[in-house]
Amino acid sequence: MNEKFLKPYNPSETEGRIYKLWEESGFFNPDNLPAKRYTPVRTDVHPGGLDARRFSIVMPPPNVTGVLHMGHALMLTLEDSMVRFKRMQGFKTLWLPGTDHAAIATQSRVEKDIYKSEKKSRHDLGREEFLKRVEAFAKQSHDTIISQVKTMGASADWSREAFTLDPKRSLAVRTMFKEMYADGLIYRGHRIVNWDPKGQTTISDDEIVYQEEKTVLYYMKYGPFTIATSRPETKFGDKHVCMHPKDERYRDYKDGQKIDLEWINGPITATVIKDEAIDMEFGSGVMTITPWHDRADFEIAERHKLPREQVIDEYGKLLPIAGEFAGMKITEARQKVVRKLHDKGLMVKEEPYTHNLATAERTGGIIEPQIKLQWFIDVNKPIAKRKNKTLKEIMHEAVASENIKILPEHFEKTYFHWIENLRDWCISRQIWYGHRVPVWYKKHGTDTEVYVGIEVPTGDGWKQDPDTLDTWFSSGLWTFSTLGWPEKTKDLELYHPTDVLETGYEILFFWVVRMILMTGYALGEVPFKTVYLHGTVRDGQGRKMSKSLGNGIDPIDIAKKFGTDAGRMALIVGNTPGTDTNISEDKIRGYKNFANKLWNIARFVIENTKGEELLPDFSAYTPADATLRQERHDLLVDVTKDMENYRFYMGAEKLYHYAWHTFADKILEESKGILQGGTAEEQKSRKQFLLHTLDKILKVLHPFIPFVTEEIWQLWKNPSTKEGMLMVAEWPISKSL
């Protein structure tokens, strides 16, 4: 027996070495898996001769913005467990890793750093220099993240690693943009968008976070009417007063009627507008509209073809239309406008009011709706090459047809609900880091020629659109851009659609739906068959981990302190899909002890079976051992079912319980007597049972706790070839259930 077993299991001495062993074997790459077991050609199942027994997952690419957190650790643990399980089952298994450039997040992070150290803005540096800085940061951050992903034991194929902004993915992005433009799905137009004054860019509806704000609702005199607003500082240009056509209180006022009245900065002429969008119950049932800075107002103005005027600039300051208030920040202007309204006798009353304030997810900036010329994806346009279905319909059908299953199932309702409310997707961003919009303009007198293409146009005078694309545009292509699209590669044919997309539920709308959209459009198929959504990892008391609370747990610290396996097991057990999970050092410590328990189980079995070889076909078990063998078999069948049905939380717990409280506590204890006082037959039977059980336990636990199981396996079996590694050993329940 190896001397190592005389000491407790030491993860920090083991894990790096074992990972290296796996990596050097080449088996992370499915092309290198031993042909005999992994490439049964099943032309009957998959016409064209491709291997039907293949399994693929693309890794949700971590952002190159920071370091690995517990959410990543959970994602990696679940996916690695799936991948290792399938690999052992003999599937040609690909787990394709990568990272995301995370445009806004990365750019704002670097901007902040530069401002801190040099007091310079990106404009001080210029586009080219700034991008150099971002790329340097991204590179460094990438290296950190990747090494941390490896620390978690991820058996991903690094030879296929991708980055959302590398040349191949950029080609995919430009190709997609061009195709969608040609099909009329991508268009450019003046629309009201979410403007983030802090980040100096538009953002999509999904990048908004609403925060409750206690504020004041001001009632003001507007000629014969009383109007209510929480934002008096935007009202300078309001020259249209709206009410519901059926509102009896205002039946004497006709649509289009002109009314002269005294307003903030002097007399104006207002026009009456009747529109059904007005809520008669709210306030006085009358409102003025500010089409440039409010979506609902914008829509009313569109319906009635009303002029629109900008009141607030891109930095949140008032424009000359505000008269004496021009140049002020809106927060400052509000108080002064209120005072003036009081002075002029236009203020009727003030009421406390609670509403939701829209803020930018990444920068925290307060969103100011603005009308801007932007690029959009039309989600309601019939697509000729997709049987005249719209993108909305494509997304809806993918899940309604059960071509995609979402776990847990109730998220399917949330998914449909989201699609119903979906508006055109604004994809252009006024930031510098990211995929530049592949559109070039050339002026011919007053006309502008537009070129949309993959390559830079030839000839002089072309200027590229300054904007970049929403980072989710490139992430939306992830399942197929990573496999080589737009080229028709063997990988694409073999591994797409992927089998599982495993990610956090908070990212369902950002990412999962956009992959379904992009893939449905580009390939006419689904990007994956199953979506497994995991919950948020919280602290031991169920609080969100945050810097300010200081309650964060760093997966890399955990790996050092307790071992990666302990952290992985703690993340798996009791963690059902879609539900948040609490994790504490106490829980992790428990699984560190489990790794050590397994270590000692191995020591006991090896020590007590000296001279006995594991006989694969042994069947001369005593009746008692035959019963134990049947129980073990039933358990493994059960666990295999759990694995195939994504009940990892349950499979892992059952194995933990069996290994510790059945095998160790009962069977090993009982074996002490048999091995000393039993007959030769009894001893032989029991030794075989112990050897077989250790062998199988190591195999089935390997997907969850790969390091300690592989280490024991290596010390015990001392395999002469890399094919003898536990990582590629055969799953003990042979048939797929």
Place this chain on the structure above:
RNA sequence: GCGCGUUUAGCUCAGUUGGUUAGAGCGUGCGAUUCACAUUCGCAAGGUCGCAGGUUCGAUUCCUGCAACGCGCACCA
């Protein structure tokens, strides 16, 4: 406002299609332990399965209503 989820032991949570005495980990109490175990083992205490109805031979599980908490979406000036 619309929708979704949760409510089970002191704490954190499981409980797959309704079926014996409802489970785990941690914690607590008692005992054992140089014999695989940087510890471990044995035993024990502890639950009206949120509340009220309904379906059923039988409900923690299915249905309805209510309550508390959490989340998502939308938003009214």
